[in-house]
Amino acid sequence: MYTVGMAANDRNNPIRQQSSDSDYSLIEFMKNYPDDAACLDALWRERFAPDGHTADCPRCEKPRRFHRTKTRASYTCDSCGLHIHPMKGTIFQKSTTSLHLWFYAMYLVASTRCGISAKQLERELGVTYKTAHRMMKLIRTDLMKDDGDEPLSGDVEIDETSWGGRPRNKHRTRAEAAAFREAKPTILGMVERGGRLRLRVIPSRRGPALSRTVKANVNPASMIFTDDWQAYKPLRYDFLGHRVINHSRGMYVDGDTHTNTIEGVFGNLKTGMRGAYKKVSPRYLQSYLDEFAWRYNARHEPGAMFSQLLARASRS
Numbered sequence: 001m002y003t004v005g006m007a008a009n010d011r012n013n014p015i016r017q018q019s020s021d022s023d024y025s026l027i028e029f030m031k032n033y034p035d036d037a038a039c040l041d042a043l044w045r046e047r048f049a050p051d052g053h054t055a056d057c058p059r060c061e062k063p064r065r066f067h068r069t070k071t072r073a074s075y076t077c078d079s080c081g082l083h084i085h086p087m088k089g090t091i092f093q094k095s096t097t098s099l100h101l102w103f104y105a106m107y108l109v110a111s112t113r114c115g116i117s118a119k120q121l122e123r124e125l126g127v128t129y130k131t132a133h134r135m136m137k138l139i140r141t142d143l144m145k146d147d148g149d150e151p152l153s154g155d156v157e158i159d160e161t162s163w164g165g166r167p168r169n170k171h172r173t174r175a176e177a178a179a180f181r182e183a184k185p186t187i188l189g190m191v192e193r194g195g196r197l198r199l200r201v202i203p204s205r206r207g208p209a210l211s212r213t214v215k216a217n218v219n220p221a222s223m224i225f226t227d228d229w230q231a232y233k234p235l236r237y238d239f240l241g242h243r244v245i246n247h248s249r250g251m252y253v254d255g256d257t258h259t260n261t262i263e264g265v266f267g268n269l270k271t272g273m274r275g276a277y278k279k280v281s282p283r284y285l286q287s288y289l290d291e292f293a294w295r296y297n298a299r300h301e302p303g304a305m306f307s308q309l310l311a312r313a314s315r316s
């Protein structure tokens, strides 16, 4: 809306309205990263030279001033002439795609609410489908991978769900339906109340894989909340406490004993992946789950998603 007499915005410097749903607009992105050189400079600062000029020179073995090499994607030590290539060892290294397009792809991944498909990336970037697919895969597997470094802690809800569809009518008996479910990979979900989410593919909801995965991802000083599925029973001595809600007796909430948070996550996961869900091969399932968890974990600070990707990309 524009009314006469209203203070005019500077049309050459549009500012994002505070009320806007967007956290990092395309115009802001393009201002920060107008071209390939700006992207290389960002990578250079992120990895080697926070001030843009001074980096530790491995040959001089001390901090030196560097300048941008004229015809190559590198920086040169003013003193000894050594080149440092900011893209070396990153996902950008072996790519013929321009760094600017890579940054734009990361921007799109970070700014879309539910992610972006390779097909959509192909259209946005004007690259081939094969290239878009490869970029998407690298961004997902390298930049959004959940390393599970820091175990979950506090109050942690845990639940599991089978992946890849429900039993259909063709499974006539309960035994057939159960067998169908058993043959599917299982997604184990662990979430801190008000905090971080971790999703893991496990081969089966039966057997030791389930409790082993919980122990590998949740701090022993945590209070865990599960339903009364038998595979959780061995966990009761491994944690500060284990509260069990008797789903099999139709109980869903008893004071603060419930698994509503993780069940809500599964609901959103299935809605969000519905289109892609059945097409995701088991091989890529974990990386899709990592992307979903990455978005969930960044939900309080969505504007930081692009810089998180950039920081991740800068690790070699």
Ligand SMILES: [Zn+2]
Residues within 6 Å of the ligand: 057, 058, 059, 060, 061, 064, 077, 078, 079, 080, 081, 082
């Ligand atoms: Zn040097």
